[in-house]
Amino acid sequence: MNGKKSFDSVQRRLKKHISPFFGSHSANDVTTADINQYVDKRKRDGAQNATINRELAVLKRMFNLAIHSTPPKVHQVPAIPRLQESAPRTGFVEETQYNKLAAQADEHWLHALVLTAYTYGFRKTELLALRVRQVELLNNKIRLDVGSTKNKEGRTVTMTPEVLAALTLCVHGKTADQLVFTRKDNEPVLNFRGSWYSLCERTGLGAFVNKDGKETWKGLVFHDLRRSAVRNMIRRGIPERVAMMISGHKTRSVFDRYNIVSESDIDDAALKREGEVKLQAQLTP
Numbered sequence: 003m004n005g006k007k008s009f010d011s012v013q014r015r016l017k018k019h020i021s022p023f024f025g026s027h028s029a030n031d032v033t034t035a036d037i038n039q040y041v042d043k044r045k046r047d048g049a050q051n052a053t054i055n056r057e058l059a060v061l062k063r064m065f066n067l068a069i070h071s072t073p074p075k076v077h078q079v080p081a082i083p084r085l086q087e088s089a090p091r092t093g094f095v096e097e098t099q100y101n102k103l104a105a106q107a108d109e110h111w112l113h114a115l116v117l118t119a120y121t122y123g124f125r126k127t128e129l130l131a132l133r134v135r136q137v138e139l140l141n142n143k144i145r146l147d148v149g150s151t152k153n154k155e156g157r158t159v160t161m162t163p164e165v166l167a168a169l170t171l172c173v174h175g176k177t178a179d180q181l182v183f184t185r186k187d188n189e190p191v192l193n194f195r196g197s198w199y200s201l202c203e204r205t206g207l208g209a210f211v212n213k214d215g216k217e218t219w220k221g222l223v224f225h226d227l228r229r230s231a232v233r234n235m236i237r238r239g240i241p242e243r244v245a246m247m248i249s250g251h252k253t254r255s256v257f258d259r260y261n262i263v264s265e266s267d268i269d270d271a272a273l274k275r276e277g278e279v280k281l282q283a284q285l286t287p
Contacts, residue, residue, distance in 0.1 A: 011056075012060050015056065015057050015060050016060065019044065019057055020057060020060060020061060023040050023043065024036070024040070024061070029065070029068065029075065029076050030076050030077050032065075032080055033080055034080050034081045034082070034083070036080075037058070037061070037080060037082055037083065038083070041054055041058075041083065041085070044057070050088075051085035051086060051087050051088070052087045052088070054085055055084055055085055055087060058082050058083070058084070058085075061082060062079070062082045065079040065080065065082075066079060093222060093223065093225075093226040093229065094226060094229055094230045094233060095120065095222060095226050095227055095230040096230075099205070099207055099222070100116075100120055100227075100230070102205040102206075102207065103116055103201060103202075103205055103207070104116060104117060106201055106204045106205050107201055109185070109197070110168070110171055110172065111172060111183045111184060111185060111191060112194065112197055112198075112201065113168065114165075114168040114169060114171070114172050114182075114183065115129055115183055115191070115194070116201075116227065117164060117165060117168050118144075118165055118168070118169070119224065119227040119228060119231065120227045120230060120231055120234075121162060121164075121165055121231060122144075122159050122231055122248055122249065123227070123228040123229075123230075123231030123232050123235075123248065123249035123250075124146075124228070124249075124250070125228065125250065126224055126225070128146055128250070129182075129183060130181070130183060130190075130191055130192070131181075132144075132146075132181065132182040132183065133178065133179055133180065133181060133182065134173045134176045134177065134178050134179070134180050134181075134182055135178035135179065136182075137169050137172075137173050137182055139166070139169075139170060139173070142160055142161050142166060143158055143159065143160060143161065144158070144159050144161060144165075144169075145157075145158045146158070146250075155250070155252070157247065157248070157250055159248055169182065172184075176188070198223075198224050199219065202221050202222050207221050207222045208220065208221015208222050209221060228249065231249060232245060232249050232251070235248065235249075
């Protein structure tokens with residue numbers, strides 16, 4: 003009813019995991035012990051705590067909808083545990099790393115995609131859905147339509163000269179409703195995971211490694227560009243409220259998770275402090 007993008011993933015979790023386990027239970031008979039057995043099974047399946055938590059969230063939402071309906075469909079909501087999750091990823095793309103990525107991005111659409119993400123912190127889905135009409139070359143603006151972003155709110159940003167030049171080439175010769183980021187013959191960029199992995203491998207910023215018999219990616223991920231954009235805006239003195247509007251962060255808690263202090267920030271602070279101490283020593287009689 004709310005048109006949430008998570009609906010497909012909810013259906014997938016229900017069909018693949020939740021319904022096979024709880025489908026034969028009466029909802030009123032489900033206990034915390036049953037839920038703990040489900041958690042134990044999913045752990046034995048190899049599922050991570052974060053994955054299990056997402057599945058338990060679906061289950062909890064089901065019970066809450068049921069008990070708040072008229073008439074209530076269940077007598078109570080069972081206590082549903084929340085498992086300890088690993089700390090959120092804190093990867094950043096440093097400026098030297100970005101310069102390598104930009105220099106080695108051999109396809110123009112990939113170069114422009116990386117540049118725009120690193121500059122404004124746009125989400126991958128927002129970038130891939132961007133239409134030519136939203137890139138206003140004369141006004142030097144990018145406009146994300148209301149309803150096209152994760153939080154459903156529209157955003158407008160001013161293009162830097164570098165972004166303007168890159169996107170001008172991307173939209174050249176296209177009609178207003180065509181996608182900005184396309185491959186050869188204007189084929190839409192729907193999934194560029196392979197191109198990203200290849201780019202990181204060429205620049206020495208990532209590689210596939212064998213972990214427990216499975217090929218696992220170890221290195222930068224595209225979302226690191228979003229974290230880096232947020233941090234860079236704050237470093238450059240852009241007010242946090244403005245930075246949140248540009249990146250599209252609606253809640254303070256999530257924004258703070260991205261605006262993480264890195265080791266290089268701490269090093270910079272130490273150097274600045276050292277300089278202040280030396281200057282004070284020179285000024286003190």
